[in-house]
Amino acid sequence: MMLHRFSITSVLYFLVSLKLTLPYSETSLQMTSANIEMAVYCFDVIYAQLNRQKDPTVPREIPDVKLPLFVTWKKGVHHDLRGCIGTFSDLRLGEGLNEYAKTSAFHDSRFKPITKEEVPSLQCGVSLLINFENIHNYRDWTIGRHGVRMNFNDGRRTRSAVFLPEVASEQGWNHVETIDHLIRKSGYNDYITEELRQSLRIVRFQSSKIVLDYKDYVQYKQHHGQPIPH
Known part of the structure; x- marks a missing residue:
């Protein structure tokens, strides 16, 4: 992942100059990079949800393409x-950002739902997932560049987990250590052997990521003459 800085303070771009290839389809597109409007839209979406308002309109700067993503x-x-x-799964970006901005804010089972009072202390990250490749050696990926998704059957059930890049x-x-934490994240609590590590089915991938602090969200809204939700 290459690091780029936007003119607004603290906005970080993690870009990869690669052609997009999706893992489970034959779709081939020009790479779509994460942009600031995607993170701004996620803030707008959760504010609308917290204020019980209708969903905001998807900005025209968000391309009408289908991609896997995380918020x-x-x-x-x-x-x-x-x-x-x-x-x-491949989702249209506007729909996917809307759905997973809400899901990650209000329905991550590890945390209580985000409250309106917390929003000014938040940072939003949008990751568009790209360049998926099956690998046959659990070490065949680059720290800081690749994310890893793995699955395996422990004899009782199939387990899976993912770490972003x-x-x-x-x-x-x-x-x-990363692979072992990934195995634990999947819910597997038995002893981790080298044989188990070698048996994992692993996909490596990269991402284009934007990170936006709340203060920069406010600055963006002010700069574009848009009302700031409360």
Whole structure:
């Protein structure tokens, strides 16, 4: 993932200059990069939900294409995780952002629903998932560049879990630590053997990501002459 800075403070672009290939379809598109309007729209969506208003109109800057995506909410100066849910299915961006802005904010089972009072302390991240590749060695991915999705059958059930590209580098994990945390995330609590690691079915992928703090959301709305929700 390459890091780019937007003119608005604290807005980070994580871009990959690659042709888009989706994992479970033959769809082939020009790569669509995450943009600031996507994160602004997510803030608008949760404000509308909290205020019991109708959904906002999808901005024209959001392309009418289908992609897998994740929406992440973090809170406070330490950017503590507040919700992160997405999909590996192809969804029209406007519809997907609307759905997963709400789902990650209000229906992540790990957290209580986000309240209106929390919104000014939030940061929104939108990740568009791209360039999926099956790999046969659990170490065959690059920390800080690739996300990993794995699944396996433990003899009782099929388990799966995913980490976005930034997770391993943010946590300071190496390949083995990342894979082991991924196995634990899937709900597997037995001893992790090298044989188990080698048996995993793993897909690596990359992302185009935008991160927007609330203060920059406000600045964007002011700059474009748009009302700021309360």
